[in-house]
Amino acid sequence: MERTKTRAAAAAARELRRKLGDQAVVTDAARLVELGGDKWFAHRQPDFAVFPRTSAEIAEVMRVTSEKRLPVTTRGSGYGYVGGCVPAIGGVVLGTQRMNGIKEINRADFVAVVEPGVITGELQSAVRRKGLFYPPDPASLQHCSIGGNIATNAGGPRCLKYGVTRNYVLGLEVVLANGAIVKCGGRTHKNKTGFDLVGLFVGSEGLLGIVSEATLRLLPFPPARAVLSAGFRDMRAASKAIRAMFAAGFLPAAVEIADRFTLEAARQFRPGNSFPPGDAHLLIEVDGQRESVHAEARSIARLLRAEKATAIERATDERSCARLWKLRRAFSESLRATGLKKLNEDVVVPRGRLVDLVDFARDLQARSGFPIACFGHAGDGNIHVNIMVPNDDEPEIQARAESALDELFAKVIAWGGAITGEHGVGLAKMRWWDLALSKENRALHQTVKGALDPQRLLNPGKFV
Numbered sequence: 255m256e257r258t259k260t261r262a263a264a265a266a267a268r269e270l271r272r273k274l275g276d277q278a279v280v281t282d283a284a285r286l287v288e289l290g291g292d293k294w295f296a297h298r299q300p301d302f303a304v305f306p307r308t309s310a311e312i313a314e315v316m317r318v319t320s321e322k323r324l325p326v327t328t329r330g331s332g333y334g335y336v337g338g339c340v341p342a343i344g345g346v347v348l349g350t351q352r353m354n355g356i357k358e359i360n361r362a363d364f365v366a367v368v369e370p371g372v373i374t375g376e377l378q379s380a381v382r383r384k385g386l387f388y389p390p391d392p393a394s395l396q397h398c399s400i401g402g403n404i405a406t407n408a409g410g411p412r413c414l415k416y417g418v419t420r421n422y423v424l425g426l427e428v429v430l431a432n433g434a435i436v437k438c439g440g441r442t443h444k445n446k447t448g449f450d451l452v453g454l455f456v457g458s459e460g461l462l463g464i465v466s467e468a469t470l471r472l473l474p475f476p477p478a479r480a481v482l483s484a485g486f487r488d489m490r491a492a493s494k495a496i497r498a499m500f501a502a503g504f505l506p507a508a509v510e511i512a513d514r515f516t517l518e519a520a521r522q523f524r525p526g527n528s529f530p531p532g533d534a535h536l537l538i539e540v541d542g543q544r545e546s547v548h549a550e551a552r553s554i555a556r557l558l559r560a561e562k563a564t565a566i567e568r569a570t571d572e573r574s575c576a577r578l579w580k581l582r583r584a585f586s587e588s589l590r591a592t593g594l595k596k597l598n599e600d601v602v603v604p605r606g607r608l609v610d611l612v613d614f615a616r617d618l619q620a621r622s623g624f625p626i627a628c629f630g631h632a633g634d635g636n637i638h639v640n641i642m643v644p645n646d647d648e649p650e651i652q653a654r655a656e657s658a659l660d661e662l663f664a665k666v667i668a669w670g671g672a673i674t675g676e677h678g679v680g681l682a683k684m685r686w687w688d689l690a691l692s693k694e695n696r697a698l699h700q701t702v703k704g705a706l707d708p709q710r711l712l713n714p715g716k717f718v
């Protein structure tokens with residue numbers, strides 16, 4: 255069976271090389287190793303990789319591979335956190351790296367039309383030069399692709415005010431498992447023709463089709479922003495300040511929280527750039543017109559002082575705002591620099607449960623014996639709970655870590671939360687898939703998958 259599959263893969267690689275050119279097909283073992291993983295722990299080398307340049311070429315790949323019943327796993331930049339682009343049962347990796355063109359930025363329609371391999375940060379810079387704004391801002395934006403963002407429905411700090419990637423996808427071109435090219439949605443900012451097929455493909459983690467082009471919604475670029483960095487005695491005090499801010503009618507663009515372990519790691523990692531004193535930290539951004547931004551930032555600062563902030567730094571020019579965000583974006587790196595293995599869980603709870611989640615993480619830390627670092631998008635209830643485990647493969651440690659994760663996910667689900675707010679299920683969260691959704695909901699996933707990909711060739715070995 256395995257030998258037949260290898261023969262089929264070799265024949266497919268030859269055929270695709272003939273049809274798409276030598277450059278399009280990679281069979282070199284060292285490169286295939288690189289293409290077998292993402293930023294999570296799983297890895298599997300594909301039989302070969304193919305890098306098409308057009309939608310028609312993707313369709314050709316799908317025709318050849320489906321005829322030979324070869325699995326195909328789409329890969330954007332490989333910056334995922336859940337093993338989503340890992341070819342779990344081998345087969346073919348289809349990379350979108352060579353489809354990285356911005357086809358159009360239209361100031362009249364407020365849309366951008368892009369190929370899937372465009373890097374998110376590059377799109378943001380390109381539209382900004384035209385006075386336009388593409389808000390979704392995953393922390394990985396300098397590396398990850400728009401196709402990957404769409405397939406995972408990526409979020410980021412600015413989701414609080416602006417929403418997730420789904421809110422910016424107006425139209426999609428998708429290549430199905432049988433090679434058919436389907437266009438859904440369009441370039442209008444409203445569209446209620448038929449089912450919401452755009453919504454079906456957004457967040458589908460490469461299991462239903464391959465995004466070959468996207469039409470994205472743009473906004474006018476807000477001319478001003480201000481960032482507040484505030485210290486608090488502890489996470490409870492910081493969470494209470496967030497509640498007070500919402501109660502007073504403020505809707506900042508972003509509200510990010512960080513706990514003591516995260517702050518300590520960041521202070522050690524970047525000693526020159528200290529955070530305000532205290533065991534908890536809030537980073538708050540407001541944006542809009544200059545006068546209103548300045549007035550709002552002043553009012554929020556007053557409110558934070560009333561909520562007993564230990565210190566507040568207010569940045570109103572672009573350079574100082576960027577400096578404060580740079581510190582926030584280094585949290586992941588700082589935690590990794592501790593030498594511990596970071597089990598990063600992007601759980602999300604209903605907003606009202608934020609304090610409960612923080613308390614639960616503190617108790618879980620005591621019970622499990624592992625430090626737990628919490629930081630993230632507090633305004634959305636989407637906190638990255640990082641269980642920091644010793645970096646070795648000892649079975650006892652692994653079992654203890656799994657059991658801590660089981661406890662975390664069970665609690666989050668019991669509160670009406672979700673096991674993933676933005677990274678996706680991939681391979682990392684498969685263990686909790688049955689717990690996360692009802693039997694009927696999982697059966698519906700199977701029905702949709704069966705209808706679009708009856709041979710189950712797209713990204714097999716994952717949660718559906």
Ligand SMILES: Cc1cc2nc3c(=O)[nH]c(=O)nc-3n(C[C@H](O)[C@H](O)[C@H](O)COP(=O)(O)OP(=O)(O)OC[C@H]3O[C@@H](n4cnc5c(N)ncnc54)[C@H](O)[C@@H]3O)c2cc1C
Pocket residue numbers: 292293327328329330331332333334335338339350370391392393394397398399400401402403404405406407408409410411459460461463464465466586676677713
């Ligand atoms: C340091 C760091 C910080 C991060 N911060 C955030 C954050 O703030 N918010 C957030 O949401 N995520 C974050 N992530 C996770 C990750 O960056 C996102 O999931 C991102 O969307 C992945 O994009 P990618 O191009 O790297 O996709 P990949 O990792 O290559 O693929 C991800 C999934 O998308 C599928 N896919 C990729 N392209 C296509 C396509 N064209 N058509 C169909 N399916 C496709 C793959 O099969 C896979 O299932 C972070 C990751 C890192 C390493």
